[in-house]
Amino acid sequence: xxxxxxxxxxxxxxxxxxxxxxxxxxxxxxxxxxxxxxxxxxxxxxxxxxxxxxxxxxxxxxxxxxxxxxxxxxxxxxxxxxxxxxxxxxxxxxxxxxxxxxxxxxxxxxxxxxxxxxxxxxxxxxxxxxxxxxxxxxxxxxxxxxxxxxxxxxxxxxxxxxxxxxxxxxxxxxxxxxxxxxxxxxxxxxxxxxxxxxxxxxxxxxxxxxxxxxxxxxxxxxxxxxxxxxxxxxxxxxxxxxxxxxxxxxxxxxxxxxxxxxxxxxxxxxxxxxxxxxxxxxxxxxxxxxxxxxxxxxxxxxxxxxxxxxxxxxxxxxxxxxxxxxxxxxxxxxxxxxxxxxxxxxxxxxxxxxxxxxxxxxxxxxxxxxxxxxxxxxxxxxxxxxxxxxxxxx
Numbered sequence: 470x471x472x473x474x475x476x477x478x479x480x481x482x483x484x485x486x487x488x489x490x491x492x493x494x495x496x497x498x499x500x501x502x503x504x505x506x507x508x509x510x511x512x513x514x515x516x517x518x519x520x521x522x523x524x525x526x527x528x529x530x531x532x533x534x535x536x537x538x539x540x541x542x543x544x545x546x547x548x549x550x551x552x553x554x555x556x557x558x559x560x561x562x563x564x565x566x567x568x569x570x571x572x573x574x575x576x577x578x579x580x581x582x583x584x585x586x587x588x589x590x591x592x593x594x595x596x597x598x599x600x601x602x603x604x605x606x607x608x609x610x611x612x613x614x615x616x617x618x619x620x621x622x623x624x625x626x627x628x629x630x631x632x633x634x635x636x637x638x639x640x641x642x643x644x645x646x647x648x649x650x651x652x653x654x655x656x657x658x659x660x661x662x663x664x665x666x667x668x669x670x671x672x673x674x675x676x677x678x679x680x681x682x683x684x685x686x687x688x689x690x691x692x693x694x695x696x697x698x699x700x701x702x703x704x705x706x707x708x709x710x711x712x713x714x715x716x717x718x719x720x721x722x723x724x725x726x727x728x729x730x731x732x733x734x735x736x737x738x739x740x741x742x743x744x745x746x747x748x749x750x751x752x753x754x755x756x757x758x759x760x761x762x763x764x765x766x767x768x769x770x771x772x773x774x775x776x777x778x779x780x781x782x783x784x785x786x787x788x789x790x791x792x793x794x795x796x797x798x799x800x801x802x803x804x805x806x807x808x809x810x811x812x813x814x815x816x817x818x819x820x821x822x823x824x825x826x827x828x829x830x831x832x833x834x835x836x837x838x839x840x841x842x843x844x845x846x847x848x849x850x851x852x853x854x855x856x857x858x859x860x861x862x863x
Contacts, residue, residue: 571624577637584789584845587641594645599623606645610795613642640794647795648788652779654798658715659776663706665690670714673721674705680724681735681764699738699764708769715776716769722802723768723809730806734813738764762816762824770827771808774835775801783842790848807849808838 570578572593580586594602601623605616617639621628628635664670671690678687681698688694691703700708709716724731778784779801787804788796815834821827841847 571626573620573624573638574626574631574634577634577641582637582640582793584786584847586637587644587789588785588845590638590641591645605642607649608642608646610643610646610650613639613646617642643794644789644792644796647792647797648785651788651796651798651801655715655776655779655801658718658798659713661714663709663714663717665704665706670717673717677717677721677724680721680728681731695765697739698735699762699766699768701763701766705765708766712769712772712776716772719772719775719802719805720765720768723806726802727806730810734809735764737813738762738767762827767812767827768809770831771812772805774831774838775805775808777835778804778838778842783839786842786845786847787849790846804849811838 573590576586576589576593580589591606594605597603601616601619605620608616617635618628620638621631621635626634663674675687678695678698682694685694685697693703695703695705702708775784784801784804788800792800812831812834815837816830819826819830819833821830838849841849
């Protein structure tokens with residue numbers, strides 16, 4: 470019953486915004502049509518010959534229909550407001566009296582650790598009538614423990630009789646604030662441009678070359694050799710403009726921590742296209758049946774895809790299922806490694822005619838990942854060990 474109530478509340482709030490936006494836009498459009506000045510029409514065109522005798526029905530919406538739409542919009546807003554402010558809180562009150570537990574208790578005791586629990590706790594805090602609970606979503610990680618104590622005091626929950634509740638709430642709240650912290654860290658790296666005068670930046674770039682081409686010395690900083698690992702020109706600096714230092718760090722992490730897969734993908738990317746690739750060939754990694762593309766450029770594009778998933782909140786499902794507390798940059802980079810390998814497989818499955826179809830394939834791949842992440846039990850699991858993934862074990 471509790472979960473049904475929560476879903477209805479979220480749907481009602483969403484419906485309120487949808488109705489307001491939809492009917493509000495229609496009313497403005499009608500009002501604009503009714504107040505349009507005939508004299509402001511396009512200039513007259515001189516016609517020669519007889520004027521055609523034809524009558525067209527007026528496309529302007531009747532005033533009565535506009536008033537009816539406005540009335541329905543107001544009535545809908547009233548009932549949604551009544552439900553959100555009165556009925557929902559009344560249902561919560563009755564449920565608490567009936568079960569003897571507040572909403573946070575029911576969520577923690579009724580859901581296993583992971584995205585299902587944390588997403589519901591996040592929703593409960595966001596729509597709470599108490600400022601303390603709403604502000605808990607943006608507290609500093611160092612203040613999480615104190616915030617949980619304050620919440621339990623506000624809810625009159627005895628920590629001695631509910632010892633596991635505090636632990637569960639703290640873990641979920643750390644996941645929530647950790648996601649915000651990760652977004653800030655990733656955004657900072659994305660906004661930091663590659664600087665060829667920065668020794669640290671140059672060192673990472675040279676290390677990337679050594680990881681991907683260990684047996685081939687680089688003849689110079691500005692060289693056509695960079696095209697061998699998938700950059701567009703003689704200087705990789707220009708290719709990092711879109712994703713900044715984030716693109717370089719992701720590529721380097723892939724080359725260092727999943728080197729075998731990175732080297733295989735690089736080798737495959739340098740091969741010409743072959744239209745027929747069956748599963749046994751893929752399992753045996755037959756390189757002469759792969760399709761060529763620019764490895765580094767694809768990596769920067771997949772970085773952009775991973776970034777958009779993070780900012781949209783789609784990665785909450787994965788990170789809440791994988792990181793027991795605060796997610797870090799390492800988790801984001803592991804997601805990048807997973808997406809790179811999955812995109813390689815998807816690219817071959819799609820069998821594009823040439824590299825000009827990259828945007829189409831990328832968009833289709835993006836939609837598929839989004840569909841997967843809608844499942845609250847979903848985790849994008851690369852083949853890293855459990856100790857590297859820090860799987861949820863609470």
